[in-house]
Amino acid sequence: MSERFFLAAAPKDGQAVLVNDEARHLSRVLRAKVGDEVRVFDGSGLEWTARVITIGRDEVTLAVGEPLPAQTATGPRLTLAVALPKGDRQKWLVEKLTELGTARLVPLATHRGVAEATPSAVGRLQRGVIEACKQCGRNTLMEIAPPATLETLSALLPSDAIRLLAHPGGRAFDEVVRPDAHDIVAAVGPEGGFTDEEIASAERGGFQRVSLGPHILRIETAAIAIAARSLPHCSP
C-alpha cells in the first residue's frame, strides 16, 4: 500500500489541501515535488489519487481526480463504550479498534474509571484514529463520541441495537449476538469492573452480560476482543 494522506476538508472543485502535519510529512519528510502522485482520503469513506500542484510551508495543494471505487464491507455496526484505560493502552485501543472496523468509540464514565476523556485526550484519540486509518487503508474515520454514562448511552442507540455488557459470568458472545446482527453496542468497564449498581441499571436498560473467556481481561483486551468478534466481512 502506497502512502496515504488525510484531508481535513473534502475536495472542492477538483482541488484539495493538505495542512499541518500531513503537509509537512509530504513536503519535508518525503520531499515531494510538484507533479508527484499520492493517495488521499477525507474520512467520509472516499479515497482519491491526487497530484501535487503547489508546496507551501505548511500547506500542499493537490489536484484531485474521481474517487476510487469505494470499499464495501458488510457486518454489524459496532459501538464500543469503554472506560478508557490509561496512557499507551488508550493509544493501542484506538489503533486496534480502527483497524478492526469499529464504527464508534464512546468514552464511558464509570464509578471506578480512572482516565477522564478531557478535550486534549479526545484530541489524541482522534489523531490516533487518523493515523491508524492511513496505515490500515480504512477510509471512514472511527467516530470518537462525546463521553457518556451507561444511562446516557442508551439514548444514543437505535431501539433494536443489541446491548452487551462485558462482564465475567455472562453468556458466550455467540449465544447473544446473531451472525446477522446489524447494530451492536458493547460496554466495557474499568479495572475492577462495573459496580453492582451499574450492572443492575444497565440490565434494566436492556444490556445483556457477555463473558469473554475464563480470564480477567484488561480493558483494552476486552474491547479489542469484542471488535474482533464483530469484524465486518469484505464483499466480493
Place this chain on the structure above:
Amino acid sequence: MSERFFLAAAPKDGQAVLVNDEARHLSRVLRAKVGDEVRVFDGSGLEWTARVITIGRDEVTLAVGEPLPAQTATGPRLTLAVALPKGDRQKWLVEKLTELGTARLVPLATHRGVAEATPSAVGRLQRGVIEACKQCGRNTLMEIAPPATLETLSALLPSDAIRLLAHPGGRAFDEVVRPDAHDIVAAVGPEGGFTDEEIASAERGGFQRVSLGPHILRIETAAIAIAARSLPHCSP
C-alpha cells in the same frame, strides 16, 4: 483478584520456593512477613494458597496447601504461528494472546520477517507470558515454541488440525472454522505479507486462507483477532 506469584518449580512435600524477582517483589515491595498468605501457581494449571515460612535475600519459602479447584474452559486449542513484530508490539502480542487463552505461540520465520526469535527475545516473551498469567488469573502458561517455518510448522500439528493462513482475500473466519473445532493453527505473516511461494507452499500443506475484514491489519492485530475469534468458553 489478590496478588499471585509464579513458582518456577512445582511444590514438593507441601513446600514451594519463590525465587529472584518473584521473591524480591513479595519480600521487598510488598514487605511480606512470616505467616502472610499469598496465592501461587506453577504454570501447569494448578493454583494454591500458601503461607510464608521464611524470607531470605532472594528466596521466600512457602507452606503450600491443597490445590484450589482447577479452572475449566472448553474451546479450541489455538496455536498461533506469528512473524514476530518488533519492540513493544511483541510485548503486547504476548500479553494479549495470554489473556485470550492462546495455547501456544510459535515464532514464524518468513521471507519478509524482520524480528528474529533470538534466545534473549524468547526469554522476554516467556517473562511476558508469566506476567500476563499473574495478572489475568491464567494458571497454564502459554507455550513459546521454538521458531518454525511454514513447512516445519506442519510437523508440529495433529493431522486433523484446522490450518489457517491470515491473508487478504481469504474466506471469512466462521466459514472455515466450525464452532466445535478442537485444534486450530493459524499463521500470521510479516508486514508486507507472505510471498506467493510461501502461500502456495502453505496451501499444499493444507492451510486455508482466512480474511479478517476489509483493512490491512498489523501483525499483532491479526493474531489477537484470531485469538479473540477462538476464545475458550468458561464451563459453569
